Amino acid sequence: MADPKRARIQDVAEQAGVSMMTVSRVLNQDKKVSDKTREKVMAVVEQLNYRPNVSARRLASTKSFFLGLLYDNPSDSYISQFLLAALKKCRALGYHLVVDEAHTDIDKTIESVKQLIDVTQVDGMILLPPMCDNEQVLDVLTKANVPFVRITPDTKLNRSPYICMDDYQAAFDVTEHLINQGHSKIAHIIGDTKQGVSRLRYQGYLDALRSNKIITPPEYIEQGSFTYQSGMEAAIKLLSLDDKPTAIFAANDDMAAAVISIAQKQGINIPSELSVVGFDDTQLATIVWPNISTVKQPINEMAELAITLLASGQYNDLSNVKSLDLRHILDFELIERESSSANKNN
Amino acid sequence: MADPKRARIQDVAEQAGVSMMTVSRVLNQDKKVSDKTREKVMAVVEQLNYRPNVSARRLASTKSFFLGLLYDNPSDSYISQFLLAALKKCRALGYHLVVDEAHTDIDKTIESVKQLIDVTQVDGMILLPPMCDNEQVLDVLTKANVPFVRITPDTKLNRSPYICMDDYQAAFDVTEHLINQGHSKIAHIIGDTKQGVSRLRYQGYLDALRSNKIITPPEYIEQGSFTYQSGMEAAIKLLSLDDKPTAIFAANDDMAAAVISIAQKQGINIPSELSVVGFDDTQLATIVWPNISTVKQPINEMAELAITLLASGQYNDLSNVKSLDLRHILDFELIERESSSANKNN
DNA sequence: ACTGAAAATGTTAGCGCTAACAACAAATTT
């Protein structure tokens, strides 16, 4: 199989009858090219299927075409999905992703981020929770003038562009959906108080009940911590109540899975006697039986958008960016599976 | 903070009083450098903390310093862990990892792999299961002369270097451990028959019983398919037997989790009345309660070794490599958690 | 039409490294 020699910028230039520099400008979105030339060049680019040589580009330019990703908690399938989507997008845009794991020791994390900036010269960073709320990390990046995008941050929302979904609205919708299915005895297991989303989800639940004029006894609210174990404890309490709920909305899938396990142990049928809804749509939601109804975060879209934003360079200088333009709220999706159904016990 | 300008190969050369080429040779493990010079250069490299510029190196050399990773099944936390470890090692060795997801349509996968070879010019590929057993993929790589390492392959073991663990021995050890804990009524849930590991694990289980002179009724063997659902069905059958097993060894964690769920539903205490052991040490093993005793695969080591082997170039020409040298078997680890314990019902 | 500024395009040099070959020194043979 003859190697069809990858086209170089020179080939494009010759074919299009312009200089290499003009081609370079077209490819780098430089404004100073006439539309006519741009079209002509792009046509040749298509024709020759030209892709810039990342290494040559990196070597010659001040940009590094590297983006950094700082994550925590590697066991989460969330990371895995985010990472894969980010890698894909990077590849499409001619960037490389340098992945760095946060240390439990924050000082080491800071050191590692500094190294990343110094050695790899990243053009931008993506910060995943909970690192995205760490003041020290933010300061290091700001000082080094490295643009960064934060994913579902909890605080300091005007310090950088960020991407999130509307946790409040999702919780509201979940709760209202249960109400529409005939449930009025709806319990909630709150997530880890240290994470902002727990608050938002709880508030969405409360407001959905209130706007539907449903009064809920305080025993229907249990404090969890996002772990399976805490979900079990909460479930045991909720299911020992004299006036049992007909639906339990857990603030994440792990706790929802625990509820299902406890309910089944007690001979309570799911979903006919008890509807269970989770949050996140992690792998667990489709492993256990019955599969968990849940809220799906747009993880892929978040990852892609983060890369796109950093690659565009539009946040390289934040001084002129309005705080409203920092916010990117993506759509979630309610996923109905076998763990919830209409209430037939009325 | 003054930017301490990264050292270049020229800086090293001047400081060491040699030519740039000599430094380059030292760095690329070229044999034709005297020990004295090598040491001198390395000392300066250390002193200046010199790291080669990957882009310049890639641009100038015939190697691409890209390695490819072909995976399947992105939801698995196995992938995530493997990927992170591989990325880390790549970074340490100055390589970049290009990650490609296998399509459900095999023709598209082939096309994608061809692209990877053509466009990215990868120096090597890592194939994860089950793609590592796909003849077409193997053929494409062989034809294009791209070295590849396969992870836990099932067949054609002499076609390429591969990395795996001893599934047979692990299953043997798990079973023997249960026997040593006083269990003699040990059931097994076999994994998906399409995967070679299922066979190996089953055989290990059988041989451990045999070598301990334990006779097991055929009802103790159930066929599963690695899914939670199949684990539930198997568990229901096993726990409805008149002479119930005191221990169940499931061929993966998902099925073990299902067994725990069913047992608890039936009021059977784990581990005092029933020990459950899984395989793989996936996230699930520590999510459910009680945590699942299981076998941990050395995923990180596998990933690191795969990268190291490809980066070393030692498999660039397979014609002189003995088939024994293709095999890399790594150690597994038995992890004892709360789902299993000594048998007290004797 | 003539000027000046702005817009569009071209030219030159070099980013940091290695392939290919050249040159030299040391070891070995004739």
Add this chain to the structure above:
DNA sequence: AAATTTGTTGTTAGCGCTAACATTTTCAGT
């Protein structure tokens, strides 16, 4: 001692691209 071989180091050119500056074209304003 000269000739050959072997081992080690140096020189030159160029990988594909872009920064910075140079030049040409366009077009308004007079």
